[in-house]
Amino acid sequence: MSELKICIVGIGLIGGSIGLALKKELRDKVCISGLDKNRETLRIAVERGAVDMATSDYAQAVKDADIIFFSTPVLQIGPMVEKILPFIKSGAVITDTGSTKQFIWQQLRKILPPDIYYVAGHPMAGKEHSGIKAADANLFKNKCYVIVEDTGAPRKVVHKICSILKLTGANITTLDIAKHDRCASIISHVPHVTAAALVTLLNHNKNDIEANLKLAGGGFKDTTRIASSNADMWADICMSNPEAIMAHLEELKEIIDTVIIDIKNKNRENIYDYFYEAKERRDKILDKTHNLFEI
Ligand SMILES: NC(=O)C1=CN([C@@H]2O[C@H](COP(=O)(O)OP(=O)(O)OC[C@H]3O[C@@H](n4cnc5c(N)ncnc54)[C@H](O)[C@@H]3O)[C@@H](O)[C@H]2O)C=CC1
Ligand SMILES: O=C(O)C(=O)Cc1ccc(O)cc1
Numbered sequence: 001m002s003e004l005k006i007c008i009v010g011i012g013l014i015g016g017s018i019g020l021a022l023k024k025e026l027r028d029k030v031c032i033s034g035l036d037k038n039r040e041t042l043r044i045a046v047e048r049g050a051v052d053m054a055t056s057d058y059a060q061a062v063k064d065a066d067i068i069f070f071s072t073p074v075l076q077i078g079p080m081v082e083k084i085l086p087f088i089k090s091g092a093v094i095t096d097t098g099s100t101k102q103f104i105w106q107q108l109r110k111i112l113p114p115d116i117y118y119v120a121g122h123p124m125a126g127k128e129h130s131g132i133k134a135a136d137a138n139l140f141k142n143k144c145y146v147i148v149e150d151t152g153a154p155r156k157v158v159h160k161i162c163s164i165l166k167l168t169g170a171n172i173t174t175l176d177i178a179k180h181d182r183c184a185s186i187i188s189h190v191p192h193v194t195a196a197a198l199v200t201l202l203n204h205n206k207n208d209i210e211a212n213l214k215l216a217g218g219g220f221k222d223t224t225r226i227a228s229s230n231a232d233m234w235a236d237i238c239m240s241n242p243e244a245i246m247a248h249l250e251e252l253k254e255i256i257d258t259v260i261i262d263i264k265n266k267n268r269e270n271i272y273d274y275f276y277e278a279k280e281r282r283d284k285i286l287d288k289t290h291n292l293f294e295i
Pocket of ligand 1: 009010011012013014015035036037038041071072073074076080097098099100122123124125126127128129130131132230233237
């Protein structure tokens with residue numbers, strides 16, 4: 001096999017984890033260059049072996065690359081592709097790991113030349129810690145990695161990206177782009193907004209904060225883990241999938257309103273059904289989602 005040349009733009013948690021996973025599997029059959037705006041990240045990425053070389057120079061990073069992964073926060077992906085595009089060789093494939101897909105595709109479709117292909121991706125794996133120090137070669141093992149096929153890339157190109165991603169241990173799933181954004185909203189974006197809301201509720205009750213924290217047990221910790229995620233990344237996600245996130249939050253508001261009314265009316269039966277049906281559903285998904293994400 002001739003040496004595969006990959007460039008990773010944004011070598012943080014996800015970009016760094018892709019680099020570590022591919023280097024672990026392919027060793028010297030792959031040469032990975034890394035590009036990041038943060039100098040310390042460049043140094044750590046090389047030190048940890050996530051990339052073979054790291055630079056902040058666009059031409060040096062991408063000129064030989066067959067595949068370029070964009071793994072910066074979502075609002076940076078379109079502008080970064082635009083800046084780097086003049087240095088990308090003909091026939092190269094761009095892919096990304098952004099958590100929302102329609103917003104990015106709307107930007108890229110206007111600027112991509114016909115000889116550079118785009119395959120949109122989204123690993124449904126991550127953690128609440130960001131940055132290269134949190135990168136992990138096993139992050140994607142047995143996790144779902146969504147590939148969106150609506151971006152006009154030839155089948156052969158999509159297969160090439162999928163076969164490389166499979167080396168990370170991820171399970172590849174395809175979805176159409178609108179369905180991706182709707183489903184990601186329900187299963188990931190709205191849960192993150194909601195986890196932050198639970199911590200905000202704690203913040204609103206400042207007078208009781210010490211007593212509240214003394215009482216905090218597993219329940220609060222379990223439901224708020226993802227509120228420790230990177231604010232910059234989540235602000236970008238909300239800005240780039242607004243319709244789905246707003247619609248699902250409105251729906252959630254109605255659900256909470258109904259609970260309030262049922263409590264007010266002392267309707268124990270409705271409240272029981274609310275908890276019972278949620279438990280039934282969650283217990284079922286515990287068995288089924290092992291290849292979607294670990295619960
Ligand atoms: N954190 C998570 O659990 C997941 C994140 N994602 C998506 O993957 C992408 C990356 O997320 P993380 O790795 O968690 O973020 P991160 O913050 O760990 O890494 C982002 C990296 O991009 C670099 N960067 C930012 N703007 C840049 C620019 N203009 N030029 C060059 N480098 C730049 C940063 O210095 C940083 O090293 C995001 O689009 C996010 O939505 C997808 C799945 C899971
Ligand atoms: O930390 C967790 O459990 C996550 O949910 C990680 C995550 C964050 C963002 C994504 O787009 C996908 C997965």
